Amino acid sequence: MSKRFARALLLTALAAVFSPAAWSTNGMNMEGYGPIATGMGGAAFAYDNGTAAMMNNPATLGLMRSGDRLDLFFGFLGPDVEAEAGGRVAESDGTAYAMPAAGWVRKHNGLTYGIGVYGQGGMGTEYDAGSFLGNPAAGVGIQSDLENRTELSVGRVILPLAFDVNERLVIGGSLDFVWAGLDLRMAMSGAQFTDLVTTRNFGTAGDDGSGLVSTFNGFVGSGAITRVDYAYFDFSNGSDFTGQARGYGYAGKLGAVFRVSDRLSLGATYHSETRLSDMKTSGADVSFGVEMMGAAQSIPVSGEVKVRDFQWPEIYGIGVAWQASDDWFFTGDIKRIEWAGTMDSFDMSFTADAVQGDPRAAAFAGRGMDVSLFQRWDDQVVYQFGGAWRWSPKLTLRAGANLSDNPVPNTYLNALFPAIVEEHYTAGFGYAFNRVQSIDFSLQYAPEVEETSGGGVISRHSQTSFQFLYSHRF
Numbered sequence: 001m002s003k004r005f006a007r008a009l010l011l012t013a014l015a016a017v018f019s020p021a022a023w024s025t026n027g028m029n030m031e032g033y034g035p036i037a038t039g040m041g042g043a044a045f046a047y048d049n050g051t052a053a054m055m056n057n058p059a060t061l062g063l064m065r066s067g068d069r070l071d072l073f074f075g076f077l078g079p080d081v082e083a084e085a086g087g088r089v090a091e092s093d094g095t096a097y098a099m100p101a102a103g104w105v106r107k108h109n110g111l112t113y114g115i116g117v118y119g120q121g122g123m124g125t126e127y128d129a130g131s132f133l134g135n136p137a138a139g140v141g142i143q144s145d146l147e148n149r150t151e152l153s154v155g156r157v158i159l160p161l162a163f164d165v166n167e168r169l170v171i172g173g174s175l176d177f178v179w180a181g182l183d184l185r186m187a188m189s190g191a192q193f194t195d196l197v198t199t200r201n202f203g204t205a206g207d208d209g210s211g212l213v214s215t216f217n218g219f220v221g222s223g224a225i226t227r228v229d230y231a232y233f234d235f236s237n238g239s240d241f242t243g244q245a246r247g248y249g250y251a252g253k254l255g256a257v258f259r260v261s262d263r264l265s266l267g268a269t270y271h272s273e274t275r276l277s278d279m280k281t282s283g284a285d286v287s288f289g290v291e292m293m294g295a296a297q298s299i300p301v302s303g304e305v306k307v308r309d310f311q312w313p314e315i316y317g318i319g320v321a322w323q324a325s326d327d328w329f330f331t332g333d334i335k336r337i338e339w340a341g342t343m344d345s346f347d348m349s350f351t352a353d354a355v356q357g358d359p360r361a362a363a364f365a366g367r368g369m370d371v372s373l374f375q376r377w378d379d380q381v382v383y384q385f386g387g388a389w390r391w392s393p394k395l396t397l398r399a400g401a402n403l404s405d406n407p408v409p410n411t412y413l414n415a416l417f418p419a420i421v422e423e424h425y426t427a428g429f430g431y432a433f434n435r436v437q438s439i440d441f442s443l444q445y446a447p448e449v450e451e452t453s454g455g456g457v458i459s460r461h462s463q464t465s466f467q468f469l470y471s472h473r474f
Helices: 003-018 050-054 058-063 190-197 212-222 359-364
Strands: 067-085 088-091 097-108 111-127 148-164 169-189 203-206 225-235 245-259 264-271 279-292 295-307 315-323 328-337 345-352 368-374 380-390 395-403 423-432 437-452 458-473
Touching: 050 058, 050 067, 050 097, 050 111, 050 148, 050 458, 058 097, 058 111, 058 148, 058 169, 058 245, 058 264, 067 111, 169 190, 169 279, 190 203, 190 225, 212 225, 212 279, 212 359, 212 368, 225 295, 245 295, 279 345, 295 359
Parallel strands: none
Antiparallel strands: 067 088, 067 097, 067 458, 097 111, 111 148, 148 169, 169 225, 169 245, 203 368, 225 279, 245 264, 245 279, 264 315, 279 295, 295 345, 315 328, 328 380, 345 368, 380 395, 395 423, 423 437, 437 458
């Protein structure tokens, strides 16, 4: 193993260790990967965009010149999210997220291979305990002051391979190791929890007839519990790098790029649905705010949570790239994200510990419940396009746009999962110091989108983000 290869592998491994979540833009998917692509709206399926091709179209890795390339990325995402109900506004404190990534590839005798680590996407909000979301029983029950937060992260370690079939055609693919993590602190009112158990307009909660929900209903039926104020699901470690509940699995990508001429190329790619294990953790609590025996109280039940069958959807798309002149370049992609196949519902199983620390929870010991929150996302078609102008032999300027529809139905929109952004407008530049070293930068802005849920809660979401890349060829 050469020293250069060892250094590249080490830097990529470090990025894997310290790579936190990436946050939603096209649904939960990032609007683009790498500042070369995001500077032009995220379009990346038909031209050389560096090692970020591992996340875009792995076949375009074969368009690089022979040799080695190491890319070190740093991204910043600044979401601006708020929720409003009845004139009360809650602003999310999750306003700044860092996203490092790295990739290394080598091309030799028409074969390109390497390794990389990238954040795929996710969602995140943080509402403090003083917000209206933290007191779902305000005015009718126990004062709760509960923090509400979500932090869903999905990342990949990628092993790509591209092959030059001939001077015009390159085919490629990748094997991806995928990990997912989730923190969740979610308070719901007594009416919302009751809906899960009875009317089931927005989700379901149940068991096999002898579990936690049945036991809870028994207390209600007997009159021991006379009012349900709230239910609170809590599993969160607060880490910037891993969620409390974790799952692991794999996925793959295929791609091709065809050079119609020296100036025109066409690309196509397919990303498979992931095969992730259930995300789970033993450090979870479900608390019930109730009026019991004439007194308002909170009953904390400790146990294990499994987030069942959460998967990243399959994605496929086509692209075109045109070198209009020596100085002007244009590119565009169309891709489809199959959210409907993976985001029909958000499913959790909770199993209470056999021994409970609070005696009030003893009746629930060892019992379980299944909770399903309806999502019913739509599939999403994304149009991403842009252009570049070579200002000088060293400096290239870029601009583009990324357009799609909001995939989240208003009926099931949750203020903790406001993946409703639709449009992105982007700009960037690349600067080549020499044939060995270069930098690229992009700035992305997503205008505010406002939607109202079936429960009457208004969610607003806008974003400002940037990506930076240092490239070294050797």
